[in-house]
Amino acid sequence: MGSFNKSLWAWLVIGSVLPAIGCGAYSEPVDSTMLGEVSTGGTGGSGGAGGFSATTLTFSQGASYTGATDASILKGAPTTKNGAATTCIIDGGASESACALRWSLAAIPAGATILQAQVTLTVSSPSNSTLNVYKLKQRWTEANVTWNKFNSTHLWGIPGAKSGTDRDPVPLASVNDASGQWQFTIPTSVVQAWLPDPNLNDGLLLVDTGQTQGVTFRSSESPNVAEHPMLTVTYR
Numbered sequence: 001m002g003s004f005n006k007s008l009w010a011w012l013v014i015g016s017v018l019p020a021i022g023c024g025a026y027s028e029p030v031d032s033t034m035l036g037e038v039s040t041g042g043t044g045g046s047g048g049a050g051g052f053s054a055t056t057l058t059f060s061q062g063a064s065y066t067g068a069t070d071a072s073i074l075k076g077a078p079t080t081k082n083g084a085a086t087t088c089i090i091d092g093g094a095s096e097s098a099c100a101l102r103w104s105l106a107a108i109p110a111g112a113t114i115l116q117a118q119v120t121l122t123v124s125s126p127s128n129s130t131l132n133v134y135k136l137k138q139r140w141t142e143a144n145v146t147w148n149k150f151n152s153t154h155l156w157g158i159p160g161a162k163s164g165t166d167r168d169p170v171p172l173a174s175v176n177d178a179s180g181q182w183q184f185t186i187p188t189s190v191v192q193a194w195l196p197d198p199n200l201n202d203g204l205l206l207v208d209t210g211q212t213q214g215v216t217f218r219s220s221e222s223p224n225v226a227e228h229p230m231l232t233v234t235y236r
Helices: 002-021 032-040 188-194
Strands: 055-059 068-074 087-090 097-103 114-125 131-135 173-175 181-185 204-208 215-218 230-235
Touching: 068 087, 087 097, 087 204, 114 188, 173 181
Parallel strands: none
Antiparallel strands: 055 230, 068 097, 087 215, 097 204, 114 181, 114 215, 114 230, 131 173, 131 204
């Protein structure tokens, strides 16, 4: 009977261990909220396939975000400051003008990986003009930027921010749409380069490439918050 009791005890111990090890490694029960996050790609947390779920943030001037700046620069009024205007004008030919845009990205972690970046603009005066979008290279200020200067004291390399020291020579995007809302995508590498240091983010310049009727957008000073220029960034 002594030998039988020892054998019975051994089987009882093995039986209690097997459910834990099963046929492989033991894993904790998965919480239902984690499953929802993974399947929907919600913010925070770990995603499937060894990655992290994506976060999408929208930057547009309003009550909870005040990091947007924009202003028109006008060839016909080269010293006029337009940062407080409710519209932003882009035109070619004799009435040449351009629009500078920038959004603070302080809410995005410096180590994030940018997956997509898209700008949405609300048009108040539509046109079939084609706009080119350039990356600016000078630290312009909304209150003082003009056709001649990018801040209160410094001149653009060429008026209208046309030199290689003012903006990249190759446009990031082109857009042509007669509808009331224009959208274009910024290369992820551009936004990625802005993250480590806010001073690296000099924003964008929108330029009319033709001699036709220009385009007018609602600026961040427009009374209708829903029409403000918007940057949408997805990252992980």
